[in-house]
Amino acid sequence: MSICCSSYYNHHFPIYFNPNSISSSSLRTIKPIIGTRFAKCTSSDDIHELLKILPHDLRENLVMESKRDQLLEVILDLGRLPVACFLGDSDRRFLRDTEISIDELEYAQNAIGEIGGDNRAGITGTLHRISAVRSRKGVVVGLTCRVGRAVRGHIDMVRDLLQFGESILFIGRPGVGKTTVMREISRVLSDELQKRVVVVDTSNEIGGGGDIPHPAIGSARRMQVSKPSMQHKVMIEAVENHMPQVIIVDEISTRAEVNACKSIAKRGVMLIGSAHGERLGNIIKNPILSDLAGGVETVTLGDQEARKRDGRKSISARSGPPTFPFMIEMRERHHWVVHKTERSMDALLRGERPRVEVRRRDKQMKVVIEKWKVED
Numbered sequence: 001m002s003i004c005c006s007s008y009y010n011h012h013f014p015i016y017f018n019p020n021s022i023s024s025s026s027l028r029t030i031k032p033i034i035g036t037r038f039a040k041c042t043s044s045d046d047i048h049e050l051l052k053i054l055p056h057d058l059r060e061n062l063v064m065e066s067k068r069d070q071l072l073e074v075i076l077d078l079g080r081l082p083v084a085c086f087l088g089d090s091d092r093r094f095l096r097d098t099e100i101s102i103d104e105l106e107y108a109q110n111a112i113g114e115i116g117g118d119n120r121a122g123i124t125g126t127l128h129r130i131s132a133v134r135s136r137k138g139v140v141v142g143l144t145c146r147v148g149r150a151v152r153g154h155i156d157m158v159r160d161l162l163q164f165g166e167s168i169l170f171i172g173r174p175g176v177g178k179t180t181v182m183r184e185i186s187r188v189l190s191d192e193l194q195k196r197v198v199v200v201d202t203s204n205e206i207g208g209g210g211d212i213p214h215p216a217i218g219s220a221r222r223m224q225v226s227k228p229s230m231q232h233k234v235m236i237e238a239v240e241n242h243m244p245q246v247i248i249v250d251e252i253s254t255r256a257e258v259n260a261c262k263s264i265a266k267r268g269v270m271l272i273g274s275a276h277g278e279r280l281g282n283i284i285k286n287p288i289l290s291d292l293a294g295g296v297e298t299v300t301l302g303d304q305e306a307r308k309r310d311g312r313k314s315i316s317a318r319s320g321p322p323t324f325p326f327m328i329e330m331r332e333r334h335h336w337v338v339h340k341t342e343r344s345m346d347a348l349l350r351g352e353r354p355r356v357e358v359r360r361r362d363k364q365m366k367v368v369i370e371k372w373k374v375e376d
């Protein structure tokens, strides 16, 4: 079943910029408004498939729930009351007043099938993700059942950036919506911009459960990954065997994955990736992920230069070009901060606050862009 929680929004397609032509001093390079778009923001979620794995009474409770289209997760922990989490950080509620039993957890496990090495499972043909918590003996004692959705329209927050063919990294806390937007980007790049797109889908989270990818990724091809530690190998295999113009990969975190990204970018393939981390500043401080922004090195200064900097003999500087020329902080679902990575990274390393583009939706769900804002 599909649920529409749509609202029409009148989107003034934003002032856009050419990343290669921005100079720090000038606003002249900014091109003018290029159009006005009216689009429909819709989401569909096959929620009944997820409800089927839940205990009977919870299922009935949630079917009647008026905020069902805002349901994010159902948490089932052994010996505790089941919890439903809705959109909005503090919107959580108990679904009944009796605890979850081991039989109920076993029932859910049987319904979802095999749980992978990353303790995650999907439901065939859907975008839902079920993550297990195990005891020391390996028994499943908790399940986080996340509702996966195909959302159309949200991409208008960044659609203008896709045309440049430059790699984009989405960063944000867990649950802010990174995977959901990357799924829509897969569809838009493969179907609307006619690119050869390969999704490297480590937990089948982008393309959904089962061997046939969900229509939400459009005609992008999907490569599954046998275990999470193989993600970097599959990324390289995708480039070497399947000639993609775009690689899409979620949750970049290890040194091997960062190196794979660098190697892919050097071959001229566009990357759309995601990583956990609230701000670009966190990425720079992370010894592994900072390489995605160009890497940080210590530069020793000559005496004259050091005098200009209060006697400091060394400074931190960017060591190379960023793998991802754009980094987008997803602060909230409708509040994103777009960095031109090189420029922002250099400013942060000089101890300055970078100038960024802040993109939000207003009350009418129109995308509003504030350019050249000093980041707060």
Ligand SMILES: Nc1ncnc2c1ncn2[C@@H]1O[C@H](COP(=O)(O)OP(=O)(O)OP(=O)(O)O)[C@@H](O)[C@H]1O
Pocket: 043, 071, 072, 073, 146, 147, 148, 149, 151, 154, 172, 173, 174, 175, 176, 177, 178, 179, 180, 181, 333
């Ligand atoms: N624009 C949206 N409209 C409606 N629901 C959304 C939207 N974006 C995300 N969601 C819902 O929010 C939840 C979290 O989304 P998603 O999995 O994309 O987050 P994430 O940032 O990738 O999380 P993680 O880092 O933990 O993988 C999901 O239930 C998803 O369906």
